[in-house]
Amino acid sequence: MATPRTRDPATPAGTGLPGRETGRPAWALPRHPGDAVRLVAAVAVLAASTAVVQTDRVGVLETDVFRLVNDLPTALFPLVWVVMQAGNLLAGMAAAAVAAATRRYWLAVNLAVASAVAWLLALVVKGLVGRGRPPDLLDDPKLRPAAASGLGYVSGHAAVAVAIATIASPYLGRRARRVVWTLAFLTCASRVYVGAHLPLDVVGGAALGWGVGTLVHLLLGAPGGRPDAGTVARALAGYGIDTVEVTPLGGRDARRAARFRAVTAAGEPLFVKLVPRERRDGDLAYRVWRLLTRKGRSDQGRPPIDPADQQVEREAYLGLLAAASGVRVPRVVLAGRYGSGSGLLVQRLVPGRSLEERDPAEVADATLLATWGEVARLHQAGIAHGDLGRHSVVVDDDGQPWLVDFDHAGAAATERARQADLVELLVGLATRFGAARAVAGASAAGRERLAAALAATPPSALTRGGRTELRTHPDLRDELARLLAPTPEGEPR
Numbered sequence: 001m002a003t004p005r006t007r008d009p010a011t012p013a014g015t016g017l018p019g020r021e022t023g024r025p026a027w028a029l030p031r032h033p034g035d036a037v038r039l040v041a042a043v044a045v046l047a048a049s050t051a052v053v054q055t056d057r058v059g060v061l062e063t064d065v066f067r068l069v070n071d072l073p074t075a076l077f078p079l080v081w082v083v084m085q086a087g088n089l090l091a092g093m094a095a096a097a098v099a100a101a102t103r104r105y106w107l108a109v110n111l112a113v114a115s116a117v118a119w120l121l122a123l124v125v126k127g128l129v130g131r132g133r134p135p136d137l138l139d140d141p142k143l144r145p146a147a148a149s150g151l152g153y154v155s156g157h158a159a160v161a162v163a164i165a166t167i168a169s170p171y172l173g174r175r176a177r178r179v180v181w182t183l184a185f186l187t188c189a190s191r192v193y194v195g196a197h198l199p200l201d202v203v204g205g206a207a208l209g210w211g212v213g214t215l216v217h218l219l220l221g222a223p224g225g226r227p228d229a230g231t232v233a234r235a236l237a238g239y240g241i242d243t244v245e246v247t248p249l250g251g252r253d254a255r256r257a258a259r260f261r262a263v264t265a266a267g268e269p270l271f272v273k274l275v276p277r278e279r280r281d282g283d284l285a286y287r288v289w290r291l292l293t294r295k296g297r298s299d300q301g302r303p304p305i306d307p308a309d310q311q312v313e314r315e316a317y318l319g320l321l322a323a324a325s326g327v328r329v330p331r332v333v334l335a336g337r338y339g340s341g342s343g344l345l346v347q348r349l350v351p352g353r354s355l356e357e358r359d360p361a362e363v364a365d366a367t368l369l370a371t372w373g374e375v376a377r378l379h380q381a382g383i384a385h386g387d388l389g390r391h392s393v394v395v396d397d398d399g400q401p402w403l404v405d406f407d408h409a410g411a412a413a414t415e416r417a418r419q420a421d422l423v424e425l426l427v428g429l430a431t432r433f434g435a436a437r438a439v440a441g442a443s444a445a446g447r448e449r450l451a452a453a454l455a456a457t458p459p460s461a462l463t464r465g466g467r468t469e470l471r472t473h474p475d476l477r478d479e480l481a482r483l484l485a486p487t488p489e490g491e492p493r
Contacts, residue, residue: 029106029221035214042211046154049204053153055131058138058198065199066134069192070142076193077144084190086183087157089119092164110167110216118163118212122156122205129153134195141195148196155197158205159212161187166213170222184209227258227274227342235274235338236262236346246272257407261349269349270333273315275308276342309336311407312343318383318409319347325381328374328402350404352396356389360433364399368429368441371401375425376445378403384413388421389465390428419453420461426450427462430476431469439483451484 052059058066085091092115099108131153134141165184169177188202197205227235229246236243242265249259249271260272316335323329330347338344355363355371371393378385385392386408394402410417422445429438442450454477459467470477 029223031218031221035217035222038214039211039218042207042214045207046204046211049200049207050125050129050153053129053131053200053204055129056137062199063138066138066141066192069189069199070134070195072193074142074144080144080186080190080193083183083186084157084194086164087155087159087161087187087191089115089156089160092116092119092160095164095168104171106220107168107171110220110222111164113220114163114167114209114213114216115160117216118159118209119156121208121212122154122159125154125204125208126151126156131198131201134198137198143195144193148194152197153201153204154208155188155191155201155205157191158188158197158202159209162206162209163213164209166210167216170217227276229260232258232260232262232272232274235342235344236272238338239334239336239344239346241270241333241346243270262346269351271330271347271349273312273345274338274342275311275345307341308343309338309341310343312336312345315407315409316345318406318411321411322378322381322383322403322406322409325377325383327377327381327383328400329406330402330404350394350396350402352394352402354391354404355393355395355401355429355432356391358395363395363433365437365441367395367399367401368433368437369444371425371429372442372444374401374403375421379413379418379421382412383409384417385409385421386417387463388425388428389463390432393425416456416461419457422450422453423457424462424466426454426480427466427469427476430480431473435476435479435483439480442484447484451481454481454484 092111096108096112096115099105099111129151131137131151133148133150133152135143135147136152161184165180168180172180184206188206191197191202192199229248233243233246236246241262243262244265245261245263247261249261257273257275260274262270262272264270312335316332319329319332323331330350333346333348335343335345375385375388385403385406387405388403392403392405394404396402426438426442429441439447439450459470462470
């Protein structure tokens with residue numbers, strides 16, 4: 001097998017760490033919407049636990065949980081004591097030092113900041129709530145080795161341990177993440193076992209640490225779990241595709257999928273999309289949030305929330321369905337599963353550039369007309385693209401348009417979804433090529449149908465990009481409606 005050349009740094013062998021984000025320095029890692037969801041969840045848990053905590057007594061359920069853990073055999077204490085040190089502030093500083101020693105300086109900064117802030121905030125919450133330790137509230141707790149001093153709610157050890165795990169997770173492979181989170185959980189349990197804290201103390205502390213770590217990720221950035229070019233080369237080799245070159249493409253979907261250009265040993269150029277199973281914005285918390293917030297709203301332009309391998313299979317199916325209906329789309333080479341749930345999509349690379357990338361002067365009116373023709377065929381097949389901006393139309397070297405990126409598409413689409421496609425493309429073309437050229441080319445889609453779509457489609461049904469362009473050009477919608485309106489004689493303008 002030929003050894004592929006890659007253009008981004010691969011992960012060192014044996015580290016179990018994902019490849020670095022390409023195209024940006026280590027200190028400029030991306031921010032992730034999923035972290036905002038996690039921060040809200042952490043604050044909610046902290047607020048709920050604080051609300052039910054009482055300073056003068058302990059509830060029956062909390063007492064029972066405390067006794068269950070605190071009554072475990074004393075013989076476990078030496079091992080538990082070692083584990084418990086993972087929640088010490090010094091442990092956070094030690095983890096930062098180890099990260100710095102391995103030249104992961106941004107991770108070291110994150111660990112040091114999160115550990116210190118979690119510890120200090122735990123002290124603040126202790127003073128505000130004023131809840132005592134187990135010996136102050138319960139009879140005969142087992143203290144190992146002796147009673148801890150100070151206030152109980154929240155646990156500083158739990159806050160620091162969970163903050164460390166939260167910060168480290170995006171930088172680690174799956175197995176390593178399981179280790180750090182298991183260690184964080186055992187640290188929380190150890191504080192109950194030694195009689196230093198009650199269960200709600202560690203729940204509140206864990207929520208505080210989770211929130212602090214997530215806030216640091218929001219402010220300072222975090223890796224997104226994107227695979228590197230070496231991973232893609234190995235994935236292709238697993239399906240019998242030998243590559244001599246793999247180059248990352250980046251692009252607008254880089255947050256949720258890794259996109260690459262690959263060249264096979266036979267010289268065939270391929271487009272490769274690898275959707276990781278464990279993306280920063282694809283975990284359970286974010287997917288639940290998406291399910292809740294999309295209820296009653298248009299799904300136009302929203303990234304899919306299916307498992308990664310199902311996403312690429314669905315995109316490949318819609319591409320094949322469109323091709324069978326005569327739409328000019330890239331040929332699907334394969335769609336399948338890679339590793340433990342990642343999705344791999346391979347298509348024939350269209351030699352050309354998108355309408356987003358091309359200068360308006362080099363795009364002929366015939367190309368715009370042909371673009372609308374492809375959209376008309378797509379809609380006649382009952383398919384809505386779902387994200388039909390300029391970036392989704394690639395013009396090849398012969399001036400022929402190709403529709404790409406079917407990851408938002410849907411079969412048996414409603415008229416509302418197809419109308420949103422028309423307005424999305426109309427707005428995108430008008431913004432770049434002028435309203436007159438956009439409308440003139442739209443004759444292939446039918447002016448009356450386009451006018452009806454423009455009147456029936458609110459801005460909220462468009463993608464974020466479409467809504468932004470309408471806000472940037474507040475008179476554009478009215479101008480398009482005027483150009484699409486028939487003349488007094490009944491003829492279109």
